Every structure is written in structure tokens, then in C-alpha cells.
Amino acid sequence: MNKKLLTIAILGTLSFSSLILPTAASAETYEDKVNKSEQQVNQTQEDIDAAQQKVDGLKAQSSQTETELATITNTINANKDKTTSLLAEIEASQKEKETLESEIKSLEEKIAQRSEQLEDQARTVQVNGDTKNYIEFIVEAESMSDVLGRVDVVTDLVKANKDLVQAQADDKEAVVGKKEQTEQSIVQQNALAAQLENAKAEMEKQLLEKEVVVSQLAIETASAETDKEKYIAQKAEAESQVAEYTAAQEAAEMAVLASFEEETEEAVVVESSETTEVVEETQESQKSVEETKVVASTPTETTKKTEKATNSTSTKTPVKTETPAKTETPAKTETKTPETPKPTTPAPSTTGGTSWSALQSHATSVMGTPYLYGGTTTNGFDCSGFTSYVFAKVGISLPRTAAGQYASSTKVTNPQPGDLVFFKDGGSITHVGIYVGNGQFIGSQSSTGVAYTSVNSSYWGPKLVGYGRY
Numbered sequence: 001m002n003k004k005l006l007t008i009a010i011l012g013t014l015s016f017s018s019l020i021l022p023t024a025a026s027a028e029t030y031e032d033k034v035n036k037s038e039q040q041v042n043q044t045q046e047d048i049d050a051a052q053q054k055v056d057g058l059k060a061q062s063s064q065t066e067t068e069l070a071t072i073t074n075t076i077n078a079n080k081d082k083t084t085s086l087l088a089e090i091e092a093s094q095k096e097k098e099t100l101e102s103e104i105k106s107l108e109e110k111i112a113q114r115s116e117q118l119e120d121q122a123r124t125v126q127v128n129g130d131t132k133n134y135i136e137f138i139v140e141a142e143s144m145s146d147v148l149g150r151v152d153v154v155t156d157l158v159k160a161n162k163d164l165v166q167a168q169a170d171d172k173e174a175v176v177g178k179k180e181q182t183e184q185s186i187v188q189q190n191a192l193a194a195q196l197e198n199a200k201a202e203m204e205k206q207l208l209e210k211e212v213v214v215s216q217l218a219i220e221t222a223s224a225e226t227d228k229e230k231y232i233a234q235k236a237e238a239e240s241q242v243a244e245y246t247a248a249q250e251a252a253e254m255a256v257l258a259s260f261e262e263e264t265e266e267a268v269v270v271e272s273s274e275t276t277e278v279v280e281e282t283q284e285s286q287k288s289v290e291e292t293k294v295v296a297s298t299p300t301e302t303t304k305k306t307e308k309a310t311n312s313t314s315t316k317t318p319v320k321t322e323t324p325a326k327t328e329t330p331a332k333t334e335t336k337t338p339e340t341p342k343p344t345t346p347a348p349s350t351t352g353g354t355s356w357s358a359l360q361s362h363a364t365s366v367m368g369t370p371y372l373y374g375g376t377t378t379n380g381f382d383c384s385g386f387t388s389y390v391f392a393k394v395g396i397s398l399p400r401t402a403a404g405q406y407a408s409s410t411k412v413t414n415p416q417p418g419d420l421v422f423f424k425d426g427g428s429i430t431h432v433g434i435y436v437g438n439g440q441f442i443g444s445q446s447s448t449g450v451a452y453t454s455v456n457s458s459y460w461g462p463k464l465v466g467y468g469r470y
Contacts, residue, residue: 031249037241044235051228058224062217069210076203083199086192087373090446093185097447100182107175114168186447187459193446194430196373197382201401201428353410353469354396356417356436362393363434363442363450370449383431386444387420390434396470402432409468420470421455423463431460435467 366389372380376389384402391398399405406422406429415421421441423431433443436452444450455464 033245034242034249037238037245040238041235041242044231044238047231048228048235051224051231055221055224055228058217058221062214062221065210065213065217069207069214072203072206072210076207079199079203083196083373086196090189090192090371093189094447097182097185100178100185104175104178104182107171107178111168111171111175114164114171189446190431190459191425193371193373193382194425197384197402197430198426198428200374201403204401353412353416354391354394354418356434358394359390359418359434360436363390366390366450367442368449368451369444371444371446375444381444381450383433383444386450387432387434391470398470403429405432406465406468409470412467412469415467416469420468422465422468423460424465425463429465431463 363386366378366381366386369378369386370380371382372385373382374385375381376385381389384398384400384405387405388398388400399408402422405420409420412419415435417435417437419435421433421435422429425431431443431445433441433453435441435455439455440452441455442450442452445453453460455461
């Protein structure tokens with residue numbers, strides 16, 4: 001009896017375990033998926049925070065760069081106003097120079113006239129003895145009053161000669177002063193032109209640099225914004241998986257609980273049925289023993305046995321909950337920032353350079369063209385505008401500024417006609433012309449416009465940097 005009870009208990013336990021274990025394993029699988037999805041949510045949130053931090057940094061940097069760009073633009077505008085003012089001053093200096101040259105010419109004519117008059121008087125004194133005539137003129141006076149009158153006349157004549165000599169000296173001194181003033185005006189004009197060239201080149205360079213930085217930051221910001229949106233989408237998908245797996249886990253746990261309750265009820269029913277059968281079998285065995293004692297005198301009596309039919313316990317197959325398919329996280333796409341195109345500089349010629357004979361007709365055809373800051377046409381040239389114009393006529397493209405032309409040229413120490421000659425002021429290249437030989441060059445100077453001048457003059461000589469060949 002005890003063995004049978006033990007067998008019934010074991011069968012019940014096995015039946016219960018076969019129902020519960022698959023459902024419990026399913027619940028544990030969903031819990032792992034939930035944990036994994038939550039980890040993915042946390043990781044994508046970190047990626048979002050990092051992307052947002054990068055975006056904020058790039059926006060701050062862009063704001064600062066745009067502020068700097070605005071400052072440079074304001075400086076350029078201010079420099080344009082200053083340029084207008086300086087050009088007005090140059091124009092005024094040119095007019096003043098013309099006025100001074102007219103005054104010098106008038107003074108020189110007066111000096112020439114006085115010189116001729118003084119020479120005539122000196123010649124008269126030497127030939128006719130005017131000094132003696134003055135004395136005779138006084139001695140031959142007829143009366144004292146006539147003497148006094150003749151003395152006054154002689155005094156006036158002598159004073160007039162002295163005044164003439166003094167005027168001659170004053171005018172000569174004025175001519176010297178006017179010439180110095182004119183030369184100083186020319187020096188000031190050249191200095192103003194150099195300042196304009198320097199300011200223009202520097203501001204244009206800074207403006208281009210800042211525009212490149214702003215463009216690069218805009219590209220990087222757009223890339224960071226794209227990464228941020230991608231991480232936000234990944235986080236939303238991971239959160240959706242967390243919700244889905246959590247719901248599946250709860251359903252699996254409810255199924256485990258329901259199966260546990262149903263199996264408990266069936267186990268109670270089976271145990272009650274088996275206990276009743278055991279009691280009936282025991283009573284039948286006791287009755288058989290008593291009958292055996294009564295008929296003990298009959299040796300061939302057969303004792304009937306009653307076989308017990310055992311009801312097998314049927315096990316229910318648990319309903320399998322289908323696990324939702326896992327959604328794969330989209331692979332990261334790498335955003336490649338396009339490279340900013342670099343400005344190209346024309347390569348210097350590797351031949352013997354451009355000859356003056358090829359350039360001469362084009363350069364001399366614009367002789368006398370006035371100086372114009374920023375000018376590149378026959379209406380007016382600045383220094384680099386003139387050289388660019390002439391070289392373009394023979395098919396050679398030069399950089400726009402004097403500094404750019406110097407940088408891209410092939411430096412030479414034995415210049416030949418047709419090479420460029422460069423000058424500096426304050427450490428920067430500020431002027432350029434075309435060397436024509438014999439220590440001369442042709443260029444557009446603020447004081448003369450397009451004209452020939454000396455490389456080693458008192459003004460240009462100290463500023464000479466060197467020669468470049470194209």
C-alpha cells in the first residue's frame with residue numbers, strides 16, 4: 001500500500017513538472033529579452049546625449065565664428081570708408097601737386113626775368129660806370145635843394161636794386177620749399193597706397209578663412225543632427241521592444257500561474273480516487289482470509305484474486321506561447337563629411353620666363369592711365385591690377401594682389417626684362433611692377449599712374465624685396 005501511494009505521488013509530481021517547466025522557461029526567456037532591450041535603450045540614450053553635446057558645441061562654435069565673421073565684415077566696410085577718404089586725400093594731393101608745379105613754374109619765370117635784369121644792371125655798371133655817374137649826377141646839382149632831390153633819386157635806385165636782389169633770393173628759397181613739399185606729398189601718396197593694398201589683402205584673406213570655417217561647421221552640425229535623429233529612432237524602437245517583451249513576459253507568468261492552479265486541482269482528484277481503491281482492496285483481502293479459515297478442511301479450494309485496474313493519469317500539453325520575432329537594430333550608417341575645395345594658385349612657369357618684348361606693347365599702350373585703388377581696367381589700375389592686365393594679354397593668369405603674385409612667382413637673383421619687381425612696407429609686399437632693364441620698371445604708382453620709374457630711387461630703393469619670374 002505504501003509503495004502504491006509513493007508511485008501515485010511521483011506520477012503526480014512528474015505530471016505537474018511537465019506542465020510548469022516549459023511555461024517557466026518561456027517567462028525567463030522574455031525576461032532576458034526585456035533586460036537586453038533595456039540595456040539597448042540606455043546605450044542609445046547615452047548616444048543621444050553625446051550627439052546633443054556635440055551639436056551644442058558645434059552651434060556655439062558656429063555662433064562665435066559668425067560673430068568673428070561679422071566683425072571682419074564690419075572692418076572691411078570701415079576699411080572701404082577709409083579707402084574712400086584716402087582716395088579723396090590722394091586726389092587732393094594730386095591737385096595740390098599740380099598747383100605747386102604751376103607756382104614753381106611761375107616763380108622760375110620771375111627768377112629768370114630778375115636774373116636777366118640784374119645781369120643787365122651789372123653790365124651797365126661795368127660798361128658805363130654807373131657808380132661814377134651817380135656821383136656826377138649829384139655834384140652837377142645847381143642848388144642845395146637840387147642836391148637833396150638828386151640824393152633821394154639815387155637812394156631810391158639803390159634801394160630798388162636791393163629789393164630786387166632780396167626778392168630774387170626769397171623766390172629761390174620758395175622754389176626749394178615748394179619742391180620739397182611736392183616730393184613729400186608724393187611720398188605720402190605712396191604710403192597711403194601701400195596701406196590700402198595691405199588692408200585689402202589682409203581683410204580678404206581673413207574673410208575667406210572665416211567663410212571656410214563657417215561652412216565646415218555647418219556640415220559637421222548637420223552630420224551631428226543626423227546622428228542624433230538616428231539614435232532617437234533606435235531608442236524608440238528599443239523602448240517598443242521593451243514594452244512588447246514585458247507584455248509577453250506578463251502573459252507567460254499568468255499562464256504559469258493558471259497551469260499551477262489547474263494541476264493542483266487535478267492532483268487532488270487523482271489522489272482521492274486512488275485512496276478509495278486501496279481501501280476497497282484491503283477490505284476484499286480481509287474477507288478472503290476469513291473465507292479461507294472457514295473452508296480450511298478443503299485442500300483444493302482456490303482463492304479468487306481480484307485484480308485492480310489502475311487508471312492512468314493523463315497529462316495535458318501546455319499551450320506554447322509563440323515568441324515574437326526579434327527586430328534587429330539597424331546598422332549605423334557612417335556620414336562622410338565632404339572636403340572643402342582648396343583654392344588653386346597658378347603654377348609658376350618653369351621656362352625662361354616671359355620676355356619684356358612680349359609684354360612691352362601691352363604695357364606701353366596704357367601709359368598714363370591714372371592710379372585707381374582696386375582698378376583692373378583701362379579706366380584705372382592699382383599696381384597688381386596693372387601687372388595682371390598686362391600678363392593676361394599674353395595668356396598668363398596672375399594672382400590678384402601683389403603679395404599673391406610674389407608668393408607664386410619663381411624667385412630670381414639675376415633679373416631680366418619681363419620679370420616682376422616687388423617692394424615692401426612694414427614687412428608686407430605692397431607694390432609690384434614690371435622690370436624693363438637698366439634699373440627701370442614700369443608700374444601703376446599712386447603719384448603718376450602707369451609710368452616708368454627707377455628701381456633704386458630714394459623712395460623705392462630701400463623698399464626693394466626682389467624679383468619674381470612667370
